[in-house]
Amino acid sequence: MAHDHKLEIFRGLVKFKSNERKIWGVxxxxxxxxxxxxxxxxxxxxxxxxxxxLAMRLLNWIFIILTLVKAYYITWDFMHMRDEVMALxxxxxxxxxxxxxxxxxxxxxxxxxxxxxxxxxxIKFSF
Amino acid sequence: xxxxxxxTGTEGKTWGGGNRPLNASYGKLMMWFFIVxxxxxxxxxxxxxxxxxxxxIDAWPIADEVFTHFPFLHGVDxxxxxxxxxxxxxxxxxxxxxxxxxAGHKMQKxxxxxxLFLTVIGGLIxxxxxxxxxxxxxxxxxxxxxxxxxxxxxxxxxxGNRAAIGDFAVRLPSTAExxxxxxxxxxMEGGTKTSYNYEEVKAGFLANENLLIRDQELVPDMAALRAxxxxxxxQEVARLERSYINLDATGEKAIYNREMSVNxxxxxxxxxxEGANLKHNEYGTPLFADFFFFxxxxxxxxxxxxxxxxxxxxxxxxxxxxxxxxxxxxVEKVGLYWHFVDLVWVxxxxxxxxx
Numbered sequence: 227m228a229h230d231h232k233l234e235i236f237r238g239l240v241k242f243k244s245n246e247r248k249i250w251g252v253x254x255x256x257x258x259x260x261x262x263x264x265x266x267x268x269x270x271x272x273x274x275x276x277x278x279x280l281a282m283r284l285l286n287w288i289f290i291i292l293t294l295v296k297a298y299y300i301t302w303d304f305m306h307m308r309d310e311v312m313a314l315x316x317x318x319x320x321x322x323x324x325x326x327x328x329x330x331x332x333x334x335x336x337x338x339x340x341x342x343x344x345x346x347x348x349i350k351f352s353f
Numbered sequence: 354x355x356x357x358x359x360x361t362g363t364e365g366k367t368w369g370g371g372n373r374p375l376n377a378s379y380g381k382l383m384m385w386f387f388i389v390x391x392x393x394x395x396x397x398x399x400x401x402x403x404x405x406x407x408x409x410i411d412a413w414p415i416a417d418e419v420f421t422h423f424p425f426l427h428g429v430d431x432x433x434x435x436x437x438x439x440x441x442x443x444x445x446x447x448x449x450x451x452x453x454x455x456a457g458h459k460m461q462k463x464x465x466x467x468x469l470f471l472t473v474i475g476g477l478i479x480x481x482x483x484x485x486x487x488x489x490x491x492x493x494x495x496x497x498x499x500x501x502x503x504x505x506x507x508x509x510x511x512x513g514n515r516a517a518i519g520d521f522a523v524r525l526p527s528t529a530e531x532x533x534x535x536x537x538x539x540x541m542e543g544g545t546k547t548s549y550n551y552e553e554v555k556a557g558f559l560a561n562e563n564l565l566i567r568d569q570e571l572v573p574d575m576a577a578l579r580a581x582x583x584x585x586x587x588q589e590v591a592r593l594e595r596s597y598i599n600l601d602a603t604g605e606k607a608i609y610n611r612e613m614s615v616n617x618x619x620x621x622x623x624x625x626x627e628g629a630n631l632k633h634n635e636y637g638t639p640l641f642a643d644f645f646f647f648x649x650x651x652x653x654x655x656x657x658x659x660x661x662x663x664x665x666x667x668x669x670x671x672x673x674x675x676x677x678x679x680x681x682x683x684v685e686k687v688g689l690y691w692h693f694v695d696l697v698w699v700x701x702x703x704x705x706x707x708x
Contacts, residue, residue: 249448256444257441257444260437260440260441260444261437264437267417267433267707268433276603276604286708289703289708290708293699293700297699300447300692301692304447304450304688304692304695305688305689306454310376310377311375311377313374314375314376314382314385318385321389322389322392325393326392326393326396329400330396330400333403333404337403337407337408344408
């Protein structure tokens, strides 16, 4: 059982003195990220809503990237994935990420196709 | 003994049994695998939500116009604040959970008790908040009229502020009765009546020159459309300029001018919608309410079951089961489930409320 925890985050940039301190440190970081996300969601600065990258607004890119960052820290430090054996980490994380990415990819492709069908043809609503 | 016990040929091998491959106990490994499968379930829900939302993007409401309420603050427009508070509560309860796990590793029973108790409280606050959000959502806000085609028409005044149906609808004496079991067909009841019916809303709207209507169509990028040479785009520009008054507000909902508003309401309007259920809602397409209830409901159910698990383990900690056992691994396993619930909420919050 992993009784000794790894006490560095941000690739060694920040090192904590004890596991408790690391937990509060990660909490502070997650709170800051959440506040940034909520502030951006309320303010919605025009520069970010009007410009797109790969067909998605920059604002949405920021939300998704920040959410993935939060998910990483929750999984790595709160669920102690950082302290687990590499094999366990891979079998959980890579499986989930691969399947989720695949699902999102095929649904985006399908969605685009159906959108084109509705836009340029005669069906308005079927389900 | 050797003669009667069968030898399977796997003794001593890593996966031969009686071992801890991947350095984790059976229970912890199974909890991780359960979390993977549940995560895939939720990502299926969220992916289908994204698919439906972008398919019906011109009938989908904007989240920070729907979730604007804060408990005890009547009439205050507080978009997203309560949801942000809920996120914060859940993250905080995750922190207390992991502190409980940490205290368990050091066999500090009293600390585990305190932190686990705080986690349960955080979970209960979250479930209560979600229930309050549902109640506010179901009760409704300004009210709307549904058209024969199923679109939702919302009311505004000339300055762009939302107008509640109750503020302008006129009371018309009516002889229509709701059927109860006593006076209608013997086995059917009429549906719940809205506070005003369609005729009353129509009469109020026609009498008040200040009122305008919008549906969920968003103002597109007019500059790009006008610059385009395609015939379809030129017709689109003509249609938009004929109908709407706020074409400079790109990305916001388009507001009909008075003539088109009256046209829409009188010709297409069919019934009044207040609040939300699975068939109609006053915010937009029925799919919006359906997905809201389904996804937040599933998530809320997971939070609730997590609270129950935490309570059971809490009682076990108090009576000393894990002291006797020599380790607090059960707290860690239940902690994994609780963090998973938090993780799902982080994604639901992003895709439902922010994006």
